[in-house]
Amino acid sequence: MQQSDYSYWVKLASSFAVFAAFSMIVVKIWAWYVTNSAAMLASTTDSVFDVAASIINFFVLRYALTPADDDHRFGHGKAEALAGLAQAAFICGSGLLLVFHAVDRLKDPVPLNRPELAIYATLFAVVMTFVLVLVQKMAIRRTNSVAIQADSLHYQSDLLMNLAVLASLGLSTMGYLAVDGWFAIGIALYLIWGAREIAMHAGRTLMDKEMPPEFGEKVEAIANAHPKVHGIHDLRTRQSGRTVFVQFHIELDDDLKLVDAHAIADKVEAELNEAIPEAEVLIHQDPLSVVDTKSDGKNPESA
Structure with a gap:
């Protein structure tokens, strides 16, 4: 709106x-x-x-x-x-x-x-x-x-x-x-x-209560629709007045250039803003290997 x-x-x-x-x-x-x-x-x-x-x-x-x-x-x-x-x-x-x-x-x-x-x-x-x-x-x-x-x-x-x-x-x-x-x-x-x-x-x-589960599912579906996004994690949402604040991490290939990773994040953000005009989106880009290391319970700096 x-x-x-x-x-x-x-x-x-x-x-x-x-x-x-x-x-x-x-x-x-x-x-x-x-x-x-x-x-x-x-x-x-x-x-x-x-x-x-x-x-x-x-x-x-x-x-x-x-x-x-x-x-x-x-x-x-x-x-x-x-x-x-x-x-x-x-x-x-x-x-x-x-x-x-x-x-x-x-x-x-x-x-x-x-x-x-x-x-x-x-x-x-x-x-x-x-x-x-x-x-x-x-x-x-x-x-x-x-x-x-x-x-x-x-x-x-x-x-x-x-x-x-x-x-x-x-x-x-x-x-x-x-x-x-x-x-x-x-x-x-x-x-x-x-x-x-x-x-x-x-x-x-x-108290910044999380948005309903269906809202998070919608955000995840839009982000994952990009062919170079392997997944998202640490999704957080809250509402203040008309604005819905959305932040999450996207999982990308390790060998992407910074400018390319930034372009992918911008594209995902644009798709979200089109689908949810009242959203203010903050996206962090994570290399896929770092995500895998975290999921294994290891310290990525010592890997």
Whole structure:
């Protein structure tokens, strides 16, 4: 994918997330103020943290797109994973606050005022969230952005949460007042579980987790397709933002000139960049005899 396409999709997804979150929070605050529903407060609190998380994404994704410089020679892509960790912290914090409020509501349940307004507000949130998730899914398919994936995971949970709020409001209007508090606790626990998933995903990126096995198989197949490459070893991969870093050793004949070995490595690198445009490739050339000596467990300098 071209850098311009990547930038377009992550900026579109992050900008729309900010707009959607702001519009939902305005509607939900009004509905909570009128109805005094704990479940609606839970939904409102979640939207407040959505705004904070989306604003973080809005700026972090733009920073992550900044080209490499003298201080960050590998680029700024890991800022996306840091944004994912920040979102996890926001979500976990909101979940704990909701538990405290819901327990208080269970101790002292109160009837709702004009619950139909809360139902309309929640329906609006369902539609807006559904459209946002669709936009994010398109962006993820084209960019594989960690930050957008984290944001999308949260908004997918919001769809279920808003449906739960609808059920809670409906039951509360039928006289089941305690349901309001129990649904708020359920939403809080769901948010905390989602925060765990986001934090683990971001952590894997920050810890340079290896790319999936099928990615390594693809790299190996492309490298070995060159007729003068006898094999590859020490393949290492990791992802930072949109960039996938790939490094490995290729095994070549001993009698090749340095300029010829360099040309072969360049050719393999070009093939990889064509097949995986987001890859940054580093190739080391090894004489075949040195590889054989290493595999025999001997010191090549003493051979």
